[in-house]
Amino acid sequence: EVQLVESGGDLVQPGGSLRLSCAASGFTFSSYSMSWVRQAPGRGLEWVANIKPDGSEKFYVDSVKGRFTISRDNAKNSLYLQMNDLRAEDRAVYYCARNLRGFDCWGQGTLVTVSS
């Protein structure tokens, strides 16, 4: 069974940092591009970042460039999102998703709250 499990969400103060993780199983992780997609409470979906299968290319939405870093460890079947200088507007549920011709597999999400 294809499965993605996120972890690492927490309450953090503005300007703080957090690292999200996503553990993949049930498929050949190293063959797929992977993304982070977020959803603020009561709002729509926003793609955040993408990484190619071998990690050679990374793409970000403008609002997180220079603050967030996507990475992966194919040996550990894991995806990461390092989030620095967090702002109130980063508050959201963060999903990891497999990115093929669309996001065909999603995790259950992890909640990031940014508040003092």
Place this chain on the structure above:
Amino acid sequence: EIVLTQSPATLSFSPGERATLSCRASQSVSSSLAWYQQKPGQAPRLLIYDASNRATGIPARFSGSGSGTDFILTISSLEPEDFAIYYCQQRFNWPQTFGQGTKVEIK
């Protein structure tokens, strides 16, 4: 950035009715468009990829059409479990973007 516009924000139907949802792109995305369904408290689920291809396990009552800038998601006969929010998404270029969603509610 390509902007996807879904209108209207909410549609009301009775079970068994046919639903047609619209997604318009601010510039051509060729056929690089997907549709998702999201229910409260759940992650989105891929329904349609590349404008007209059903994802694995998606019932035949869901179909997609269109290319370029105008796309349609059709649900031929609404089942009770189909009342949800539907999003379109383009992967034609970066950043990949989503529409703001259309809520399909029970009339």
